[in-house]
Amino acid sequence: QVTLRESGPALVKPTQTLTLTCSFSGFSLNTGGMCVSWIRQPPGKALEWLALIDWSDDKYYTASLRARLTISKDTSRNQVVLTMTGMDPVDTATYFCARGRGYKDAFDIWGQGTAVTVSS
Amino acid sequence: SYELTQPPSVSVAPGQTARITCGGDRIGRKSVFWYQQKPGQAPLLVIYNDKDRPSGIPERFSGSYSDNTATLTITGVEVGDEADYYCHVWDTSSDGVFGGGTRVTVL
Numbered sequence: 001q002v003t004l005r006e007s008g009p010a011l012v013k014p015t016q017t018l019t020l021t022c023s024f025s026g027f028s029l030n031t032g033g034m035c036v037s038w039i040r041q042p043p044g045k046a047l048e049w050l051a052l053i054d055w056s057d058d059k060y061y062t063a064s065l066r067a068r069l070t071i072s073k074d075t076s077r078n079q080v081v082l083t084m085t086g087m088d089p090v091d092t093a094t095y096f097c098a099r100g101r102g103y104k105d106a107f108d109i110w111g112q113g114t115a116v117t118v119s120s
Numbered sequence: 121s122y123e124l125t126q127p128p129s130v131s132v133a134p135g136q137t138a139r140i141t142c143g144g145d146r147i148g149r150k151s152v153f154w155y156q157q158k159p160g161q162a163p164l165l166v167i168y169n170d171k172d173r174p175s176g177i178p179e180r181f182s183g184s185y186s187d188n189t190a191t192l193t194i195t196g197v198e199v200g201d202e203a204d205y206y207c208h209v210w211d212t213s214s215d216g217v218f219g220g221g222t223r224v225t226v227l
Contacts, residue, residue: 037216039216039218046206046218046219046220046221047155047157047163047206047208047218047221048218049208049215049216049217049218052216060214060215062215062216063121063213063215064121096162096163098163104151104210104214105168106151106153106165106168106169106208107153107155107163107165107208108165108168108174110162110163110164111162112161112162113162
């Protein structure tokens, strides 16, 4: 059974750096084609794709946030980490990680999401 | 940047057919994915590669494409289908792009 679970702080202050961890099981990021993406959803708004890392350690970022995002993986621990610098109240959202079975494929399994509020 | 356009809402009576559209420039050249999201839950993949259903998704969910518009059709809508639905493609610039979402209300 494939599962993903997001973890990280529920509250961060403006200008701080957010670090989120996606812990997964049931698949390996050493397997050819496998990817993990981060997607966020502000309260009452639409989904927004943020970043993707694939099995070969290639990384892709949404253009609008590329300067603030870093995605990395630890295959031995089955984890993917997203850092976002310069947090602002507009970054308040639920952050999801999701698996893709190929680059530019669907997100077939999602974590339950972790809510992050940016406030002083 | 690439944009996907969805109607904000669709209302349908139980047993009827709901059609949710997703428009984008040359969308026919891309694979379209559809997700269902119920309140407080993570999205669930219901259609991939334009028209294929993942295991466990009922046959009443189907996907199609015509005239620069992708469509998710729910035939014989049930009360449990009430949710937000999002389309998703990958842009040529490697960005993932979601539509604005469509709220399906079952009257």
